[in-house]
Amino acid sequence: MAGYIIQDREQMLTLPARQVDALLDLSDGDAALLYLCLMRVEGAVTPEQLMEKLHLSALRLQAAQTKLEKLGLIRAQALPVPEPPRRPAEFTDRELGDLLRDGEFQMLVEETERALGKKLTTMDLKRLASLHREVGLPADVIFLLVRHCVENQELCYGPGRRPTVAFIEREGHYWAKRGLFDQESAARFLRSVSQRRERTGEYMAALQMGDRRPVEAEEKYIGQWMDWGFSPEMVAIAYEKTVLKKQGMNWKYLNGILRRWNQEGLHTPQALEQEKRPEPKSQQGKTQAIEEYMKW
DSSP, X not given: OOOOOXXXXXXXXXXXXXXXXXXXXXXXXXXXXXXXXXXXXXXXXOHHHHHHHHTOOHHHHHHHHHHHHHTTSOOOOOOOOOOOOSSOOOOOHHHHHHHHTSHHHHHHHHHHHHHHTSOOOHHHHHHHHIIIIIIOOOHHHHHHHHHHHHHHHHHHHOTTOOOOHHHHHHHHHHHHHTTOOSHHHHHHHHHHHHHHHHHHHHHHXXXXXXXXXXXXXXXXXXXXXXXXXXXXXXXXXXXXXHHHHHSSOOHHHHHHHHHHHHHTTOOSHHHHHHOOOOOOSOHHHHHHHHHHHHOO
């Protein structure tokens, strides 16, 4: 009977059957390796040590950590996520060829080419490979990402406009920072995006922007304000304060006002009215305190 023989049983690492079953159902090699490593090490371990030991990028390590947390197997603080690299990770011709022979990745490439209406270049393929291998996004999530980027591009710039793969890669890093490493969380995020789009017009009106669609950076600001729980009315109040201070619209300054209010739990006009602020010792001290909150 064919099988496997365990050569070294001197040191035993025992796992409950429930945990083993959960890891098997997850079918994620990074998550399984991370869990085994955490069970094996003695004492505290840093993300940097895990990245070196498991040969994982920070984003792939975070992806594995997120999945283990959802299973209830670990509790950990969020790992620091680096900014997207200026160039995609380097893949040799052999590595890229092996990846293209993978059925799942091959299907992703075909669907991406169909969605973008073009043949992907070698650099495009490396960017997709980087999202899959280095960032840790599964192929099905990357395809949801591609469709989202295409839809968003058409809404912003008109029918027929398509995003570049470089743009898709940057958005993929944004998804990774939000922990969107599976279809369920990605679909939930996309539903939230759709709901936000329906309300975006109210916020643009509060900012005296008319009925135009916000550009990408403006949309992210507005999305953040929604996450903080601010209504268009509160945004309008912050807008008035911004115009009085800056003699015009300043997104960064306005965002700083709302960020400060969010930290202080001031989410309604009534809360602003009731807030009793102590008199500052000097106008200079007040200005410095405000400017600190105005930073992005």
